[in-house]
Amino acid sequence: MSYSVGQVAGFAGVTVRTLHHYDDIGLLTPSERSHAGHRRYSDDDLDRLQQILFYRELGFPLDEVAALLDDPDADPRAHLRRQHELLTARIEKLRKMAEAVEHAMEARTMGINLTPEERFEVFGDKDPAQYADEAEARWGGTEEWAESQRRAARYTKDDWKRLQAEADAWSEQYAALVAAGEPPAGEAAMELAEEHRQHISRWFYECPYEMHRCLAEMYVSDQRFKAFYDSVRPGLAEHLKEAILANAARHAA
Numbered sequence: 001m002s003y004s005v006g007q008v009a010g011f012a013g014v015t016v017r018t019l020h021h022y023d024d025i026g027l028l029t030p031s032e033r034s035h036a037g038h039r040r041y042s043d044d045d046l047d048r049l050q051q052i053l054f055y056r057e058l059g060f061p062l063d064e065v066a067a068l069l070d071d072p073d074a075d076p077r078a079h080l081r082r083q084h085e086l087l088t089a090r091i092e093k094l095r096k097m098a099e100a101v102e103h104a105m106e107a108r109t110m111g112i113n114l115t116p117e118e119r120f121e122v123f124g125d126k127d128p129a130q131y132a133d134e135a136e137a138r139w140g141g142t143e144e145w146a147e148s149q150r151r152a153a154r155y156t157k158d159d160w161k162r163l164q165a166e167a168d169a170w171s172e173q174y175a176a177l178v179a180a181g182e183p184p185a186g187e188a189a190m191e192l193a194e195e196h197r198q199h200i201s202r203w204f205y206e207c208p209y210e211m212h213r214c215l216a217e218m219y220v221s222d223q224r225f226k227a228f229y230d231s232v233r234p235g236l237a238e239h240l241k242e243a244i245l246a247n248a249a250r251h252a253a
Contacts, residue, residue, distance in 0.1 A: 002032050002040035012049055019049075027066050028052060051079070058086050144205040151204060163203050170195055174240065175233035184242030190250065193243040209248035216244035 009016045022028035023039065028049055032040035041049075048069065055065045068079075155163070174192050182188050193212075200207040200215075207215070219225045220241050229237035 005039045008041045147205040171232045178233045178236050178239050184239050185246040189243040190247040193247040213248050216241040
């Protein structure tokens with residue numbers, strides 16, 4: 001069984017011109033010729049073409065491909081092992097690239113228009129898009145969500161760094177307040193609760209007191225939020241909840 005150059009081009013997904021070039025440089029010379037002098041490729045030729053296309057896909061130049069395939073000491077099993085190693089490395093590289101693209105897509109979904117380097121500089125090993133899908137599922141239809149997207153899309157790296165610095169400073173103050181034994185309904189705790197509400201309003205969306213109350217309940221009921229705040233200082237989530245409720249009550253009064 002032999003195949004014409006057109007048939008082989010169709011099998012392999014390459015052009016006839018490519019096969020002619022491989023023949024011209026001695027990389028893939030057809031085993032047979034028809035009576036009219038046309039190229040005819042055998043099954044062995046197709047096997048060699050498969051090897052060529054594999055190494056080309058991995059970025060090997062044609063002269064290196066020829067050297068690999070024409071080595072008289074080459075062991076077919078060693079060839080397969082090498083192909084497996086190269087494929088495994090390629091798969092891992094592509095997997096990492098896919099992860100990077102996914103994170104970039106998620107960050108875009110959140111409106112965070114930063115390069116990967118800038119996101120790492122601002123957020124470190126924290127992923128700002130970790131709960132993007134869940135947040136959109138919960139609040140995607142609200143005006144608050146839309147407003148937070150609009151604002152975040154405008155923020156530069158410096159804006160995000162200021163936001164983070166402000167949040168970190170607040171966390172330090174609140175942790176010190178809890179450590180000092182200040183009560184949630186005390187003046188100091190309520191003032192920091194008010195700063196927390198204003199931070200949200202300033203950077204993300206307008207947060208009236210009723211909404212702040214809802215957030216306070218979530219900080220305790222959702223274990224992820226609770227773990228986040230309690231990682232700053234044990235007991236901080238519950239303390240902050242009570243301070244937010246007390247602050248909202250005093251402003252309502």
